[in-house]
């Protein structure tokens with residue numbers, strides 16, 4: 417008989433927590449997982465999945481326009497937000513059910529309550545019950561961060577955006593990162609007037625400069641407005657319910673909704689981590705070693721709460737590595753090299769490996785190859801949007817060390833190409849591969 421109630425107690429049933437729980441259970445551990453919201457976490461319930469469905473929904477606006485040039489008679493089409501919203505939320509319900517079922521099938525006990533840590537092996541549930549576990553895994557994720565300014569409470573975050581009663585005629589989106597650019601595209605395609613406001617003078621810091629500049633140009637051409645170097649001063653709610661957003665050094669902007677997309681913070685506050693001596697970094701993230709272990713020997717953490725790479729597939733890998741290490745007798749670390757990522761803007765962009773600036777700083781001797789082209793479909797559609805693919809190579813070895821692209825289906829194409837980059841292939845290997853014609857992806861093997 418174990419001296420603990422469980423071998424593993426997981427706090428948080430998001431992507432990382434669910435993977436860790438079910439794999440640990442499959443390795444023979446007695447596992448419980450506590451979740452205060454819904455099983456599935458940010459990605460499934462209020463993140464990647466419903467967002468991507470909105471991206472699909474939004475893109476029909478352009479497809480319907482383009483269809484006319486391809487000979488289709490398209491009657492006047494009208495977009496109905498409640499229909500899409502309800503269908504998306506129903507899909508979220510279905511996935512929530514599937515995630516719950518997966519845990520059930522693996523014999524993981526689901527406790528639908530908030531849990532806090534009372535000691536290295538002890539957890540207190542909201543109902544007052546305490547339970548013990550040999551190991552505790554914290555996988556509570558991150559939460560939207562809202563800048564501290566007067567009237568900020570009138571804004572919403574990505575948590576609420578999927579539930580909007582009606583589409584705003586005018587929306588201000590604060591931030592210049594992933595969420596801001598994805599929702600700028602979504603709302604613009606639905607017909608809202610979008611103003612994106614960022615405190616700095618750029619969007620998507622971390623992505624390749626030329627690629628994000630292309631997105632900025634295309635977004636502006638479509639009619640999305642940008643305000644840069646514009647930190648928030650205050651938000652005022654007016655008599656008619658609209659909002660007036662004041663920024664330093666800028667004219668105020670009037671809108672019907674304000675979406676904060678200003679980053680996400682690890683959700684460690686009030687979790688009782690201090691009761692077990694778990695150390696946090698300056699951002700409130702749990703410090704862990706290469707095996708996801710915190711400064712308390714019995715407490716581990718995976719996913720956004722550790723603020724390493726805030727991406728779902730990374731959290732899943734960390735959850736898997738934790739379970740295999742602690743319960744599977746197969747200790748291993750996650751390899752953080754060459755992680756592909758994408759922004760589902762209109763058009764989308766995607767990248768893997770080093771940007772040109774990063775490569776110049778780190779490697780020095782590099783070669784840069786680009787293909788700047790107008791996709792065939794856009795030509796016939798009369799859509800003046802060019803794609804841009806960019807390959808960064810180590811000039812000495814020829815190895816591809818970065819690949820960045822913007823254009824239709826860029827994330828789909830990049831996922832496949834990322835295999836080649838991860839495998840350490842060279843530009844010559846790309847060039848030796850016969851083009852698949854006609855496609856956009858063939859540009860990858862035809863670069864000068």
Ligand code: NDP
Pocket residue numbers: 562563564590591592593594595596598614615616618619620621647648677678679680725726727757758759760
């Ligand atoms: P990001 O970190 O991508 O961007 C945050 C933006 O907010 C930046 O432009 C930043 O400005 C600005 N900002 C930060 N703090 C403040 C502040 N106090 N006041 C005003 N502006 C501020 O965060 P997101 O919220 O867009 O997304 C959170 C995370 O979720 C991402 O980092 C990503 O890992 C993940 N995500 C991934 C997606 C994907 O893979 N497609 C989609 C959505 C989210 P500055 O430029 O000055 O730093």
